[in-house]
Amino acid sequence: MLKGRHLIDPMDLTVEELESVFELADKIIENPGEYTEVCKGKLLSTCFYEPSTRTRLSFEAAMLRLGGQVLGFSSAENSSAAKGESVRDTMMTIASYADICAMRHPKEGAPKVAALNSTIPVINGGDGGHQHPTQTLADLLTIRALRGKLTDFTIGICGDLKFGRTVHSLIKALSRYENIKFVLISPEELKIPDYIREEILIKKGMGFQEIERLEDVMSELDILYMTRVQKERFFNEADYVRLKDSYILDKDKMSMAKQDMAVLHPLPRVNEISVEIDSDPRAAYFKQAKYGMFVRMALIMKLLGVEKC
Numbered sequence: 001m002l003k004g005r006h007l008i009d010p011m012d013l014t015v016e017e018l019e020s021v022f023e024l025a026d027k028i029i030e031n032p033g034e035y036t037e038v039c040k041g042k043l044l045s046t047c048f049y050e051p052s053t054r055t056r057l058s059f060e061a062a063m064l065r066l067g068g069q070v071l072g073f074s075s076a077e078n079s080s081a082a083k084g085e086s087v088r089d090t091m092m093t094i095a096s097y098a099d100i101c102a103m104r105h106p107k108e109g110a111p112k113v114a115a116l117n118s119t120i121p122v123i124n125g126g127d128g129g130h131q132h133p134t135q136t137l138a139d140l141l142t143i144r145a146l147r148g149k150l151t152d153f154t155i156g157i158c159g160d161l162k163f164g165r166t167v168h169s170l171i172k173a174l175s176r177y178e179n180i181k182f183v184l185i186s187p188e189e190l191k192i193p194d195y196i197r198e199e200i201l202i203k204k205g206m207g208f209q210e211i212e213r214l215e216d217v218m219s220e221l222d223i224l225y226m227t228r229v230q231k232e233r234f235f236n237e238a239d240y241v242r243l244k245d246s247y248i249l250d251k252d253k254m255s256m257a258k259q260d261m262a263v264l265h266p267l268p269r270v271n272e273i274s275v276e277i278d279s280d281p282r283a284a285y286f287k288q289a290k291y292g293m294f295v296r297m298a299l300i301m302k303l304l305g306v307e308k309c
């Protein structure tokens, strides 16, 4: 039963609960017209202290498509955070206006603080370089749709693995499925944090390797998950400039890949996937963004405990 729960970390949902969300998303995709009023009278608040296109707008589109309404703010400057209000006080206020809240914050743990002070479900829409569980829902729904299952594949995860919250959440979530092998591709400075390597990959006995060159493993991958080197996470501009173009996926590299390899990316992209790849049938990242809206529709319904009449 997901009604009334928060989603802060991907491990907040069991594999069975995840599957129930995906099954509902499948039904919504198949018959969207049957869900246009299920959230009538419900309000979603989007509290975004950090920029977003996909997460905020897909949450808002999701609620509107379910017949609910939305209110919120899209930057800290447009809220009383600019006057020094705490996340706790903001959340205690929002909880008396809305039925459910999606929050993004640059500080790790802020949505957790909100959840601890909330009487309505709080969904983490990304907290600093920590976690991004609903991006993981979109990623898993995409992989499940493309491959028919969430087991038995080799996934290359490439780019900023240190600050990449989508990467941390995806590895955590996938660690519960059978026969997943990870190839972690990054410069030395952007390697996966120790807590993911030790607490998840090693402790759970996952197959994984850490390498620097994408070319060395292209032919082995069933899925390639590209990520952006995130300017906003660097303290030093010179480090960002040195690392930002570490990986660029282009036609030459794609020619080394399996014919059915899928390319995923949480987006936004900067230079790491050449635009020429967008027309390659293996490019799945815009489809992934669309699945993100459908899976958020399913999640909102589950957390609010609403059902199709």
Ligand code: CP
Binding pocket: 051, 052, 053, 054, 055, 056, 126, 135, 266, 267, 268
């Ligand atoms: N994938 C993702 O979180 O995108 P936005 O930053 O645009 O929300």
